[in-house]
Amino acid sequence: MGYNFFTSVLFLFFSFTSTTPKNAATPVVTTTNNALAETESVYNMIKAHSATMPGFACFTKAMNGFKHLKEQGKIKKDLLTVIDFSQSSNTKRLWIIDMATQTVLYNTLVAHGRNSGDEFATAFSNDNSSNQSSLGFYATGEIYNGKHGQSLRLDGLEKGINSNARSRGVVVHAADYVSESFIKMHHRLGRSQGCPALPGNLTKEVINLIKDRSCLFIYHPTEKYVKSSALAS
Known part of the structure; x- marks a missing residue:
């Protein structure tokens, strides 16, 4: 037994x-x-x-973060703004996608920070006074009137990556250096102090669309970001 x-x-x-x-x-x-x-x-x-789309690698990370943030209640709208800073600043590298209807609503130029690079952005920072862009996921905030006119505040959602966005004054705003004419004259787009600046003729309608807790994602395949981001993986 x-x-x-x-x-x-x-x-x-x-x-x-x-x-x-x-x-x-x-x-x-x-x-x-x-x-x-x-x-x-x-x-x-x-x-x-749609006529154009961000690359699949960029979109995959954008969608991963979008889904996580929706589940966590940190974003409310079915709008996903994707900025691909691996692309030349001379190209339309910002997309606003309606995830409910699965359509691209806008595809336009967008500036990066002056200390992030010339035609291409290669360096990124979360530090004050760096004049560099910050990568990662943001929730859009409220509209206010500033030195660039109507502008949109951003809240960085990734600690150590873009969490200082609001205190740095990183916002969506209009800029006259974001235009095809500027590119023709200088062979590259103008640059900001770290803000994702947009063409003047589109800014008001864009920020009124994406304001109040929609998702904005700034992408670059830099290894430091990819390894650090829990939302993009």
Whole structure:
């Protein structure tokens, strides 16, 4: 009887140790595959409706963060603003996407900080007086009237990455150096003190659309950001 009991215990032990890791891994793999498939499906649907789109790597991170922030209640609207600072400042590298209807509402020029680079942005900071852009996810805030006219405050949602945005005065505002004519004259777009500045003719309608807790994401594939961001992964 003692032998049979011991044999039964061994059988149960080896059964659990041999099958549990395999069974435990399956939901993780399935969840990852499902999330990627969902992102690819949404991306292709938006692309079918739109003339241009951010790159898939950029959009994947943007959508990951958007979903997390929606679940956490940190953003309220179904609008996702994506800025891809891996692209030349001479290109239209800002997109405003209606995630409910899966369409691009705006695609336009946007400036980066003067100390982030010339035509291309390569350096980023969360520090005061750095005059550099900050990467990562933001929630849009309230509209106010400042030295650039009607402007939109931003709250950085990633500690150590863009969390000083409000105290730095990083806002969405209009700038005359964000234009095709400036590019023709200087061979690159003008630069800000770290703000995502927009063309003057679009700024009011854009900030009235995205104000009050919509998601704004500034992307660059710099390794430091990719490793530090919990929202983008």
